[in-house]
Amino acid sequence: MNRTARLYALVEELRAAAPRPLTVAVLAARFEVSTRTVQRDLQSLMEAGVPVRASPGRGGGWSVDPAMTLPPVRFTADEASALAVALAAADASAPYAGAARTAAQKIAASMTGPGSAAAQELASRIVTLPSPTDTTVRAAVERALITDTVLRLSYVDAEGRESDRVVEPAGLLTADGRWYLIAWCRTRRAGRGFRLDRITAAALTPERAQPHDLAELLLGSAAAGAVQPTALASLTAGSSRISRPRPSFRGLRPPSPGG
Numbered sequence: 154m155n156r157t158a159r160l161y162a163l164v165e166e167l168r169a170a171a172p173r174p175l176t177v178a179v180l181a182a183r184f185e186v187s188t189r190t191v192q193r194d195l196q197s198l199m200e201a202g203v204p205v206r207a208s209p210g211r212g213g214g215w216s217v218d219p220a221m222t223l224p225p226v227r228f229t230a231d232e233a234s235a236l237a238v239a240l241a242a243a244d245a246s247a248p249y250a251g252a253a254r255t256a257a258q259k260i261a262a263s264m265t266g267p268g269s270a271a272a273q274e275l276a277s278r279i280v281t282l283p284s285p286t287d288t289t290v291r292a293a294v295e296r297a298l299i300t301d302t303v304l305r306l307s308y309v310d311a312e313g314r315e316s317d318r319v320v321e322p323a324g325l326l327t328a329d330g331r332w333y334l335i336a337w338c339r340t341r342r343a344g345r346g347f348r349l350d351r352i353t354a355a356a357l358t359p360e361r362a363q364p365h366d367l368a369e370l371l372l373g374s375a376a377a378g379a380v381q382p383t384a385l386a387s388l389t390a391g392s393s394r395i396s397r398p399r400p401s402f403r404g405l406r407p408p409s410p411g412g
Contacts, residue, residue, distance in 0.1 A: 156194070157261060157269060159184055163194055164203060167217035174207075174214030201258035228268030236260070237272045239384075241279045246350065248295055248325055248332060293355035294334055297322045301362045304336070307354040308347055315353075320345070321362035323370050326379070337365045344370030 154162065166183060167175060177195075181188045195215060198205050204218045228236065243253040264272065297304045306318045320336035323344070327333070331348055338345040344365070371377050 154184065157264070157273070159186070160194055160198060161264065163191075164198065164205070164217060167205060167215060171216055171218070174212075174216040176214040180215070202255045227266050228264065228272070230267050230271035233264065233268035233272035234275045237275045237279065241276070241281065246291075246332070248291060248298075248349070250291075287352075290352050290355045291349065293357055294322070294349065294352070297355075297357055297362070298325070300357075301364070303358045303360040303362045305354075305356045305358060306347060306352055309351045309353060311351075316340070318345075318347075319358075320347070321365060323365040324367040326371075326376060328376065335367055335370050337363070337370065344372075344374075346374065346376075 162184065163180065166180065177188045177191050181191045184191070195205055195207075205215055206217075207213070207215050240253060240257045243250050247253070261269070261272070293304065296302065301322070304320050304322060306320055307315065308318055309315050317340075319339040320334070321339070322334060322336045324335050325332060326335050326346060331350070333346040333348050334352070335344065335346050337343075368379075371379060
């Protein structure tokens with residue numbers, strides 16, 4: 154059994170026994186490996202965000218919350234390859250890139266069968282040229298979008314002009330490999346697009362942002378005809394925040410920059 158398969162099987166073994174904990178010795182005997190190997194595997198699962206935990210003392214051991222772990226995931230070879238390519242595209246400059254990495258680790262730990270082998274083989278043949286990114290700015294934008302929080306930005310437009318803005322985030326747009334924050338700009342009293350790599354500083358405020366329809370903010374811009382990506386349709390189905398089709402943002406020119 155290779156390590157990826159063992160990590161998945163280890164989680165399933167803990168799920169089956171839950172809520173009863175299992176000792177490292179029992180797990181080592183079950184998988185015919187050393188206790189040191191099991192300890193290393195459990196540590197890897199913890200680092201990947203899998204909710205395994207140790208309880209000390211007599212009758213203690215390792216357990217997992219079955220409600221917070223992935224069931225068996227069986228992708229076709231094509232599906233697994235598509236997943237590998239999509240995750241590769243989420244480089245360090247993309248929003249939520251850190252979360253994408255931990256999500257990929259969880260999915261990889263739960264994958265079995267030919268799909269797992271296909272994803273591993275393709276992943277070994279994908280390379281990228283890293284781009285510099287301000288993780289502080291990216292983290293503030295990510296948090297503002299999740300919590301609907303007003304942001305204070307320092308921004309440099311295409312002509313090199315600097316300005317400070319107070320914005321109410323509405324969503325993200327990606328076009329031609331660039332990412333944009335689409336927001337209601339209180340300074341300009343209009344919808345604006347702010348290219349993430351031109352935001353030099355971003356800070357959360359204590360103020361809650363007003364809701365804004367993303368499609369309406371894009372009206373009149375070069376991205377006014379954007380549609381929702383088909384790959385995200387299943388995630389947004391039934392969302393109360395969507396009043397009209399949301400932009401896909403792929404292959405489109407960006408909206409008017411934050412001017």
